[in-house]
Amino acid sequence: MAVYIYSITGEDHPLRLDDLKGVGDPPGRPRAISAGRLCAVVSDAPEDLRPRRRDLSAHQEVQDRLMTDGTVLPLRFGLTAPDDDAVRAALEERAEEYETRLRDLEGCAEYHLRVSQDEDALLREILEDSDEARELNEAIRSGEAGPGAPLALGELVAREVEARHGALAAGVVEALRPFSREESSSSPTGDDLLSISFLVERDKEELFLTAQLSLANQLGDDFSLRLRGPLPPYSFV
Incomplete structure (x- = not known):
């Protein structure tokens, strides 16, 4: 199933996701996909994803929660991948780039x-x-x-x-x-x-x-x- 991607974080980032609501109607449940020293925060992608106000707000709320707890690479609204395996493969392929950028953004x-x-x-x-x-x-x-x-x-x-x-x-x-x-x-x-x-x-x-x-x-x-x-x-x- 297609997944919607919110952010990339380090493996040690506190992922307080249980009470968050993601994009879609009904809202998707944010979860983490791990690969090496990285995690991607995702939820199931709705079939009719559009920049509705509720979805833009849900996207931002996930980013704000993650940012409160540590450094993130926030992705702009609308990014999806075919499935969990595709996300995991992207994390592995660009691991060095993502880890470097997380260090650059730390505390900012x-x-x-x-x-x-x-x-x-x-x-x-x-x-x-x-x-x-x-x-x-x-x-x-x-x-x-x-x-x-x-x-x-x-x-x-x-x-x-x-x-x-x-x-x-x-x-x-x-x-x-x-x-x-x-x-x-x-x-x-x-x-x-x-x-x-x-x-x-x-x-x-x-x-x-x-x-x-x-x-x-x-x-x-x-x-x-x-x-x-x-x-x-x-x-x-």
């Missing part, structure tokens, strides 16, 4: 940061700082600009936004990097200028959180810094 959690800037405030800033942009904007508003002026202004503003966002993102990362072990960037979506995950050691969490709060205060109300964590280290598996 993931914090995910998204940063955005108010668009109107950014535009005002560009018009204040750039003589060219300000003159083009004033000419357009007065009706004195040529037909190509709006396009030229748009292109100029876009270049300024890209440069300013790039510099700001780099500054945010540099400010928080000393308090993290690793970082993993993803493409920003929507209005965000930065989307990044930090791998933070437990004994540095307070320093990391203090630095993030100080950074938010320095940037001011025109910026939004949304931090989630501690999370299972999905971005670093």
